Amino acid sequence: MPTADPFWCDAPAAGAGALTRRAFLAAGALLTACTCAPLAASQAGTRLPPIPLDGRLRSLGGFEIDAARIGAANLSGIHLDDDLVATMVDDRGRWAQARIELHDGRAHRLLPIAAGPLRDGAGRPLPRGRSADAESITRLPDGTWLVGYERWHRIRAYRQLDGPGAYVDAPPGLDRAPINGGLEGLTLLADGRLLALTEELPAPGQPALRQGWIGRPGRWMPVAWQPEPGFVPTDVAGLPDGGALVLERRFTWLTGFAARVAVLPAAMLRAAREGSVLRGETVLRLDGDPLPAENWEGVAAARHGGRTIVALVADDNGSAIQRSLMLLFEWRG
Numbered sequence: 001m002p003t004a005d006p007f008w009c010d011a012p013a014a015g016a017g018a019l020t021r022r023a024f025l026a027a028g029a030l031l032t033a034c035t036c037a038p039l040a041a042s043q044a045g046t047r048l049p050p051i052p053l054d055g056r057l058r059s060l061g062g063f064e065i066d067a068a069r070i071g072a073a074n075l076s077g078i079h080l081d082d083d084l085v086a087t088m089v090d091d092r093g094r095w096a097q098a099r100i101e102l103h104d105g106r107a108h109r110l111l112p113i114a115a116g117p118l119r120d121g122a123g124r125p126l127p128r129g130r131s132a133d134a135e136s137i138t139r140l141p142d143g144t145w146l147v148g149y150e151r152w153h154r155i156r157a158y159r160q161l162d163g164p165g166a167y168v169d170a171p172p173g174l175d176r177a178p179i180n181g182g183l184e185g186l187t188l189l190a191d192g193r194l195l196a197l198t199e200e201l202p203a204p205g206q207p208a209l210r211q212g213w214i215g216r217p218g219r220w221m222p223v224a225w226q227p228e229p230g231f232v233p234t235d236v237a238g239l240p241d242g243g244a245l246v247l248e249r250r251f252t253w254l255t256g257f258a259a260r261v262a263v264l265p266a267a268m269l270r271a272a273r274e275g276s277v278l279r280g281e282t283v284l285r286l287d288g289d290p291l292p293a294e295n296w297e298g299v300a301a302a303r304h305g306g307r308t309i310v311a312l313v314a315d316d317n318g319s320a321i322q323r324s325l326m327l328l329f330e331w332r333g
Contacts, residue, residue: 044069044098045110045326051290056283057261057310059291061107062327065313071115072096075313075324077136077148077186077235080300085113086311086326087139087161088298089147093118093125093132095161100311100328107328116162118147123164135297136186136235138194148196150182155217169217177201177211184297185212185236187244189269195244197225197233203277214272223272226279228260237301239331240308242266246280247299247312258287259296261312263333283333286312294325301331308333 045063053059067073072094079087084100096115101108117125118134126132129151136148145158147165153174156165174183181200189195196213203209203224210233213220225233231248238244243266250258262280272278287293294314301310308331316322 043109044112047107047109048325048327050106053284053290056263056331056333057329058332060102060105060309060328060330062312062325063107063110065110065324065326067324070096070098070110070112073324074315074318076184076297076315077134078298078300078311078313079137079139079145080237080302080309080311081139082302082304084302084304084309086110086300086313087137087145088313089118089134089137091133091135091315092128093134095134095137095147097161100326105307105330110326114162118156118158118161119164121164121166133180135182135184136196138186138188140188141192146186146194148183148186150177150184150199151179153177153182155183155186169220171196171213171220171222173201173211173222174198181232184232184234185246187236187238189214189238189244190240190242190266191270195236195238195269196220197236197246199232199234206277209277212278214269221272221274223275224277226277228262228282231258231260234259234297235299236264237299237310239263239266239301239333240303241333242269243333244269245283245299245301245310245331247296249296251295257293257295258285259293260285261299261310284329291327292323292325294323307331 045065048062050059050061072090074090076091077089097113099111133151155168157168158165178200184199185197198211201211209224212223212225215221231250234249235247244264246262261284264280297315298313310329312327314325316324
């Protein structure tokens with residue numbers, strides 16, 4: 001770990017808070033056996049057909065993911081590169097990579113590449129539980145991976161995903177987030193800054209807003225995100241034009257899951273100052289009509305073949321009545 005680089009720091013941020021709805025869901029989760037890297041080149045998902053949609057996201061179909069083949073379960077964060085390699089993390093402390101293949105511009109095959117445990121600073125696998133709840137992932141221009149964790153709120157940096165993870169300077173105040181309401185969204189913006197959003201941490205003096213930050217480790221600027229009433233942010237993805245997509249989820253015991261994707265304009269991000277309130281326009285709803293209402297937790301975007309491809313992943317909580325899904329879209333914004 002190069003101590004001369006101000007990007008790195010020595011101490012983590014501690015987590016605190018009370019149990020939330022996600023903790024109750026996780027209590028009923030089943031343990032899933034995952035394969036270690038590398039994986040055989042067999043399909044890791046059953047293909048799902050495109051769904052006709054109006055609006056700025058065109059459905060390209062997707063996959064129902066086989067956790068044992070892909071090497072991770074309870075997927076909670078995703079990064080997509082321009083070669084359509086999806087890199088995902090789960091809340092059991094694992095990472096997995098799979099290549100998305102398109103045919104005639106639509107989802108065709110999901111091929112596993114590699115998977116393994118996320119590790120601590122000494123290179124040891126993180127013990128399942130409080131230390132291993134990975135919720136967000138992004139990649140810096142130099143290839144370094146940043147992974148955001150909750151329960152024990154912190155960010156780790158990995159030169160390689162199968163190597164040790166060093167602590168980086170987390171946004172100030174992240175340690176005040178509820179135990180299961182921490183850093184759900186973390187993405188690299190087109191201008192080189194990071195955008196980070198919390199699930200359940202209210203902005204100071206504004207309980208209806210969620211705390212976020214723009215900047216980089218050591219230079220975080222606090223901002224706030226305005227979710228749709230009843231929803232909370234679960235991930236964020238930078239767009240090539242400098243804007244971002246924010247994924248939000250709603251859960252009630254009466255109605256179950258619903259989600260929406262909102263677009264955050266590039267101009268709003270460029271104009272943001274300390275304390276700015278960020279708002280987005282809904283461009284997609286996932287509420288069962290026609291898109292599946294699942295526990296949508298990850299969103300990513302990348303340029304491929306002259307198009308912007310958007311991927312969503314759902315965490316099935318290890319439950320037999322939920323599904324681990326990946327849906328693909330073409331962004332036409």
